[in-house]
Amino acid sequence: MESNSFNDPSLFGECSVPVKVGRKSKPGPTVVDVKGIKFGSAEVVIIAGPCSVENREQMMETAKAVKSAGGVILRGGAFKPRSSPYNFQGLGEEGLKLLQETRIETGLPIVTEVMDTRMVDLVAGYADIMQVGSRNMQNYPLLKEVGMLRKPVLLKRGMMSTIEEFLLAAEYILNQGNEQVILCERGIRTFETSTRNTLDLSAVPMLKHLSHLPVIVDPSHGTGHRWMVPPMAKAAVAAGADGLIMEVHYKPQEALCDGHQSLSTDEFTLLMTDLKKIAQAVGRDIYTHEIK
Numbered sequence: 001m002e003s004n005s006f007n008d009p010s011l012f013g014e015c016s017v018p019v020k021v022g023r024k025s026k027p028g029p030t031v032v033d034v035k036g037i038k039f040g041s042a043e044v045v046i047i048a049g050p051c052s053v054e055n056r057e058q059m060m061e062t063a064k065a066v067k068s069a070g071g072v073i074l075r076g077g078a079f080k081p082r083s084s085p086y087n088f089q090g091l092g093e094e095g096l097k098l099l100q101e102t103r104i105e106t107g108l109p110i111v112t113e114v115m116d117t118r119m120v121d122l123v124a125g126y127a128d129i130m131q132v133g134s135r136n137m138q139n140y141p142l143l144k145e146v147g148m149l150r151k152p153v154l155l156k157r158g159m160m161s162t163i164e165e166f167l168l169a170a171e172y173i174l175n176q177g178n179e180q181v182i183l184c185e186r187g188i189r190t191f192e193t194s195t196r197n198t199l200d201l202s203a204v205p206m207l208k209h210l211s212h213l214p215v216i217v218d219p220s221h222g223t224g225h226r227w228m229v230p231p232m233a234k235a236a237v238a239a240g241a242d243g244l245i246m247e248v249h250y251k252p253q254e255a256l257c258d259g260h261q262s263l264s265t266d267e268f269t270l271l272m273t274d275l276k277k278i279a280q281a282v283g284r285d286i287y288t289h290e291i292k
């Protein structure tokens with residue numbers, strides 16, 4: 001019978017079957033390089049931007065503020081996984097084009113979500129990092145498709161997924177030959193209703209203990225409350241996260257999606273100052289190098 005190493009209580013520590021995401025297969029950290037910006041190094045990488053791409057002004061104004069505050073990668077969804085089919089679904093390819101324009105204007109690399117295997121080539125033509133969202137973490141055909149690319153993948157933890165399932169999802173990508181995977185803790189569903197999700201910060205040291213892949217945290221979807229983003233962002237950096245992805249909007253009150261959990265550009269700027277102090281207190285720094 002095939003042995004299932006994942007049932008071993010020590011998970012990847014003592015497993016007999018080679019697991020590509022596990023520390024046993026690679027003791028040193030995997031560094032994912034996005035145009036010279038390194039995830040998994042001593043420096044913490046800050047990704048910020050709106051939940052979804054809405055229009056040119058929104059993207060340009062938000063991206064410029066993100067950049068001047070020290071954010072180095074821009075987020076923005078063109079294809080949005082919305083719970084209701086009647087809500088804004090994203091601008092699709094037009095959104096990808098706006099992301100590209102914003103990258104040309106600001107120099108910030110782009111992370112955007114791919115929801116469907118049929119869209120992988122299209123999205124890969126625009127994105128610097130391919131995001132696989134929480135709802136698609138166990139979409140195995142999609143994981144295999146992005147695994148065939150030679151482009152970084154941001155894999156978000158399924159909202160109902162264990163650490164084991166999360167790492168096995170990443171394993172699908174590595175199995176296709178793509179080792180440039182960034183893991184993202186974005187909160188899980190629990191009995192708690194005061195927050196949108198329960199941000200599992202214990203996943204950060206656990207994932208780093210088990211795997212060589214870089215780990216980032218999304219305190220925006222992880223809490224669902226704008227005012228909770230700064231404290232949880234700071235806690236994530238203190239817990240050893242290699243980066244953060246946060247929703248920032250130049251007019252959060254007018255956002256078409258997730259405005260309630262989006263920081264204003266002023267709030268983001270203030271937070272960046274605090275994050276620097278936290279990073280330095282734990283022997284790291286915030287990545288601020290010039291974009292290559």
Ligand code: PEP
Pocket residue numbers: 051077081113132133134135156186218221
């Ligand atoms: C997002 O980052 O835009 C998003 C939809 O997040 P998640 O997949 O974590 O819900």
Ligand code: MN
Pocket residue numbers: 051052221247257258
């Ligand atoms: Mn969102």
